[in-house]
Amino acid sequence: MYIGIDVGGTSIKAGIVDYKGNILYKDTIGTRASLGYEAVREDMITLINKAIQYSKQENYRIDSIGIGVPGIADPQSDNVIYCTNLNWKDAPLGKDLKSRYGLPIYIDNDATVAAIAESVKGITKGSENSVFLTLGTGVGGGIIINRKVYSGTHNKGSEIGHMIIGENFYDCNCGNNGCLETFASATAIVRYTQKLIDEGFLDEEFMEALRSKDGVMDTKFIFDMAKKNNELALKSIDRMVKYLSIGIGNFINILNPDIIAIGGGVSKAGKYLIEKINREFINYVIFKEGSTTEIKLSQLGNDAGIIGAALISEYK
Amino acid sequence: MYIGIDVGGTSIKAGIVDYKGNILYKDTIGTRASLGYEAVREDMITLINKAIQYSKQENYRIDSIGIGVPGIADPQSDNVIYCTNLNWKDAPLGKDLKSRYGLPIYIDNDATVAAIAESVKGITKGSENSVFLTLGTGVGGGIIINRKVYSGTHNKGSEIGHMIIGENFYDCNCGNNGCLETFASATAIVRYTQKLIDEGFLDEEFMEALRSKDGVMDTKFIFDMAKKNNELALKSIDRMVKYLSIGIGNFINILNPDIIAIGGGVSKAGKYLIEKINREFINYVIFKEGSTTEIKLSQLGNDAGIIGAALISEYK
Numbered sequence: 001m002y003i004g005i006d007v008g009g010t011s012i013k014a015g016i017v018d019y020k021g022n023i024l025y026k027d028t029i030g031t032r033a034s035l036g037y038e039a040v041r042e043d044m045i046t047l048i049n050k051a052i053q054y055s056k057q058e059n060y061r062i063d064s065i066g067i068g069v070p071g072i073a074d075p076q077s078d079n080v081i082y083c084t085n086l087n088w089k090d091a092p093l094g095k096d097l098k099s100r101y102g103l104p105i106y107i108d109n110d111a112t113v114a115a116i117a118e119s120v121k122g123i124t125k126g127s128e129n130s131v132f133l134t135l136g137t138g139v140g141g142g143i144i145i146n147r148k149v150y151s152g153t154h155n156k157g158s159e160i161g162h163m164i165i166g167e168n169f170y171d172c173n174c175g176n177n178g179c180l181e182t183f184a185s186a187t188a189i190v191r192y193t194q195k196l197i198d199e200g201f202l203d204e205e206f207m208e209a210l211r212s213k214d215g216v217m218d219t220k221f222i223f224d225m226a227k228k229n230n231e232l233a234l235k236s237i238d239r240m241v242k243y244l245s246i247g248i249g250n251f252i253n254i255l256n257p258d259i260i261a262i263g264g265g266v267s268k269a270g271k272y273l274i275e276k277i278n279r280e281f282i283n284y285v286i287f288k289e290g291s292t293t294e295i296k297l298s299q300l301g302n303d304a305g306i307i308g309a310a311l312i313s314e315y316k
Numbered sequence: 317m318y319i320g321i322d323v324g325g326t327s328i329k330a331g332i333v334d335y336k337g338n339i340l341y342k343d344t345i346g347t348r349a350s351l352g353y354e355a356v357r358e359d360m361i362t363l364i365n366k367a368i369q370y371s372k373q374e375n376y377r378i379d380s381i382g383i384g385v386p387g388i389a390d391p392q393s394d395n396v397i398y399c400t401n402l403n404w405k406d407a408p409l410g411k412d413l414k415s416r417y418g419l420p421i422y423i424d425n426d427a428t429v430a431a432i433a434e435s436v437k438g439i440t441k442g443s444e445n446s447v448f449l450t451l452g453t454g455v456g457g458g459i460i461i462n463r464k465v466y467s468g469t470h471n472k473g474s475e476i477g478h479m480i481i482g483e484n485f486y487d488c489n490c491g492n493n494g495c496l497e498t499f500a501s502a503t504a505i506v507r508y509t510q511k512l513i514d515e516g517f518l519d520e521e522f523m524e525a526l527r528s529k530d531g532v533m534d535t536k537f538i539f540d541m542a543k544k545n546n547e548l549a550l551k552s553i554d555r556m557v558k559y560l561s562i563g564i565g566n567f568i569n570i571l572n573p574d575i576i577a578i579g580g581g582v583s584k585a586g587k588y589l590i591e592k593i594n595r596e597f598i599n600y601v602i603f604k605e606g607s608t609t610e611i612k613l614s615q616l617g618n619d620a621g622i623i624g625a626a627l628i629s630e631y632k
Contacts, residue, residue, distance in 0.1 A: 072603065082603070129469050143570070145461055152572020153445050156603040159569040164562050164600065165480055166494065174602055176565075178482065246480050249492075253475040254459070254570070256468020284480065286490055287388065287398070287472040 001060040002313070003051050005044055005067040006110065006305025009033060009085045012040070013302075014047035016055055016062070017310035021121035023303060025054050037091045045100065052101075064104040065097060066312040068113030068305050075155040078107045106312035110305060112149055112158055114298070115142020116315045117308030118261050122299040127258040131251050132298065133160060135244075135266035138173075139181040143255070149315045161185070165246045169195060183243035186219040186266050193222055193236040203232035223269040241276045248277065249284025252293045263298030270297065317376040318629070319367050321360055321383040322426065322621025325349060325401045328356070329618075330363035332371055332378070333626035337437035339619060341370050353407045361416065368417075380420040381413060382628035384429030384621050391471040394423045422628035426621060428465055428474055430614070431458020432631045433624030434577055438615040443574040447567050448614065449476060451560075451582035454489075455497040459571070465631045477501070481562045485511060499559035502535040502582050509538055509552040519548035539585040557592045564593065565600025568609045579614030586613065 001024070006013040009031060016025040027047055032039045048065060055062050071083030078094030097105045115124075115132035124130035124144065132142040141160030143150045151157050161181035162174055170191060172179040182188050194217070197207075206225055210217055225233035248260055267273065277295050282288055300307065317340070322329040325347060332341040343363055348355045364381060371378050387399030394410030413421045431440075431448035440446035440460065448458040457476030459466045467473050477497035478490055486507060488495040498504050510533070513523075522541055526533055541549035564576055583589065593611050598604055616623065 081606075145466065150461065150571075152568075153574045153609070154572055154603075154607045156568070156601075156608065157570055157572030159602045162569045162602045163566045164482070167483055176600060250479045250566075252468075252472070253478045254473055255466075256470055256473030258469045284492060285472075286475045286478045287470075290397075291470045292472065293469070 001055065001062050002310035003048060003055075003062055003065045004306040004308070004310025005047065005065065006113070006309055007031065007040070007044070007067060007069045007086070008110070008305070009070060012043055012047060013306050014044075014051050015303075015306035015310065016051055016060060017307055019311075019314065021117065021307045021311060023306060024058075024060070025051060026306065027051065031086075033086050037086075037088050040086065041091075041093065041096060045097075048097075048101070062103060064106060064313045065101065066106040066108075066113070066309040067093065068110040068309040069093075069107060070110050072109055072155060073107035075151070078105055080107060104313060106316065108149070108151070108309075108312050108316075109140070109142070109158070111140030111160075112142040112151060113308035113312065114263060114300070114304040115144055115308070116149055116311050117300050117304035118263070118298050119144050119147070119315070120311055121307060122304065123261045123296050124259050129255065129257040131160070131255060131257050131260045133247075133260060133262050134264035134298075135184055135186065135262060136264035137185060137187055139185050140264075144257075144315075145255075147315075149312075160247075160251075163247060163250060165243060165250065180243070180247040184240055184247065184266070189219050189222055189236060189240050189266070190217055192239060193217060193232065196232060196235060201232055201235070203230065206230050206232040219266055220268065223272070227272055237276070241273070241280050245277055245281040246284050248281045248295060252281070252285050257293055259294050259296055261296050261298045263304070267297055317371060317378050318626035319364060319371075319378055319381045320622040320624070320626025321363065321381065322429070322625055323347065323356070323360070323383060323385045323402070324426070324621070325386065328359055328363060329622050330360075330367050331619075331622035331626065332367055332376060333623055335627075335630065337433065337623045337627060339622060340374075340376070341367060342622065343367065347402075349402050353402070353404050356402065357407075357409065357412060361413075364413075364417070378419060380422060380629045381417065382422040382424075382429075382625040383409065384426040384625040385409075385423060386426050388425055388471060389423035391467070394421055396423060420629060422632065424465070424467070424625075424628050424632075425456070425458070425474070427456030427476075428458040428467060429624035429628065430579060430616070430620040431460055431624070432465055432627050433616050433620035434579070434614055435460050435463070435631070436627055437623060438620065439577045439612050440575050445571065445573040446575045446577060447476070447571060447573050448577045448579060449563075450580035450614075451500055451502065451578060452580035453501060453503055455501050456580075460573075460631075461571075463631075465628075476563075479563060479566060481559060481566065496559070496563040500556055500563065500582070505535050505538055505552060505556050505582070506533055508555060509533060509548065512548060512551060517548055517551070519546065522546050522548040535582055536584065539588065543588055553592070557589070557596050561593055561596040562600050564597045564611060568597070568601050573609055575610050575612055577612050577614045579620070583613055
């Protein structure tokens with residue numbers, strides 16, 4: 001058995017997970033990100049203590065604790081190097097937990113962890129090589145090669161969202177222009193739609209529907225309008241699909257995995273999104289004949305973080 | 317011992333290579349590409365027969381024959397699927413040679429094969445993970461992960477030259493726009509320089525030097541002029557370095573290898589090119605602090621094809 005902790009910007013989730021990826025116990029708490037590293041660590045410790053208590057009660061043997069963080073960790077020390085959303089830098093999380101529990105502690109990026117979960121129990125189960133793309137506020141990713149997580153020599157790889165694939169009208173948070181994230185994230189879809197409106201793209205149907213939603217334009221709204229063939233929404237979604245397909249094409253031409261799985265909030269557009277991608281991505285694949293990579297929706301949703309974190313030790 | 321065959325557009329090279337990558341025997345013949353697959357296959361057979369004869373004379377045991385081709389091969393049948401420059405499609409090379417020699421036959425892409433050679437005996441020797449980029453008429457590549465060649469699930473990966481990284485003024489041979497190849501190949505450098513001249517970039521120094529070379533503008537000439545700080549040449553080379561660095565940045569953000577090695581004709585610009593890349597690429601790397609990928613020149617040159625082909629079986 002393993003304890004898996006999924007540290008997100010709004011909540012920390014914890015679970016006890018068996019080696020097949022089944023969750024046997026689950027708990028959650030809000031993330032007090034504004035209080036800094038120590039406060040969040042103490043809340044994690046509370047969750048871990050409760051999980052250990054439960055494991056004793058059930059006679060589970062805990063082999064290790066795995067943690068998924070929205071940032072990167074140092075594979076040598078298992079300390080967190082960066083966590084931009086949590087304002088962590090060089091946080092000694094691995095050291096702090098190791099000294100307290102005497103158990104192996106594994107820390108990795110949340111998208112990497114979700115990729116592990118999908119390959120154990122989700123859509124990429126049984127795949128030799130796969131790429132997991134998470135489309136949310138940003139774009140993250142995890143790479144599985146030969147059934148193991150691949151994060152590169154210095155653990156700084158699989159930063160898929162920052163692959164430069166074109167030129168864009170705004171710069172990425174990272175300082176560069178043209179990152180996949182600025183074309184294919186939820187943020188990107190909303191920004192491009194807003195740009196069209198600001199530039200005078202007149203679409204009464206869209207604006208009326210938006211007013212009836214009190215003007216809150218999110219990705220779900222734009223996808224819903226696109227599904228109704230609204231012109232403005234379609235223009236925005238089709239552009240997103242085009243650039244996402246360029247990114248997917250790049251992955252196929254470089255890594256040619258069995259499957260590229262799409263997760264994150266944007267993937268809630270579901271079959272509609274996948275069908276659009278499937279019509280588009282092949283344009284960017286060099287070897288079009290014969291078998292090629294399949295593009296599929298991820299399966300696990302909210303539990304991926306706990307399952308993947310718990311199983312880091314098995315898939316590194 | 318292994319026989320290695322390097323099939324190029326102008327010559328076919330053959331050699332006997334030991335498991336350490338030392339060449340013990342070498343032979344070559346012109347490529348009669350215009351006569352089609354059978355003629356080239358017969359020339360390969362002549363070279364293999366001579367190598368086998370030599371191996372008998374020296375009491376070498378040949379374990380397998382490996383072949384590097386400028387195209388892609390089917391990993392199941394080891395037949396050649398495409399070889400654009402040789403006008404081959406579905407050429408049964410694996411089958412033809414297997415039936416004749418009763419030895420295992422391994423066929424792979426020439427850039428993949430060069431990546432193997434560099435990792436056995438060249439600049440990436442000892443590296444766990446590396447990317448080999450060959451900048452010539454086109455841009456090719458090979459990826460080594462966990463000390464093995466990585467070509468993807470359907471053997472259609474490592475087509476690095478067709479990673480889309482921006483927008484360009486001309487389309488790639490593959491039909492897409494913005495491939496790395498259209499920014500960083502020898503062809504790309506010459507085309508962009510010509511475009512500057514056609515658009516009226518007046519540079520008397522450049523034009524006079526060009527006339528003294530009978531108007532033949534190749535990559536070497538452009539680099540030589542850039543090294544003399546000629547304005548037109550510098551503008552062209554700096555643009556190439558910028559986009560090559562974007563491509564390198566993408567690789568680091570995705571694969572974060574120990575080393576990215578640069579080979580091919582363009583790499584003859586040597587230290588001058590590497591120093592320019594080293595000043596530029598870090599701009600496109602997300603995690604700039606701490607250790608990162610090193611960019612280096614390849615070491616083996618012309619022999620890489622024979623050595624790598626011979627050793628395919630060991631590194632797949």
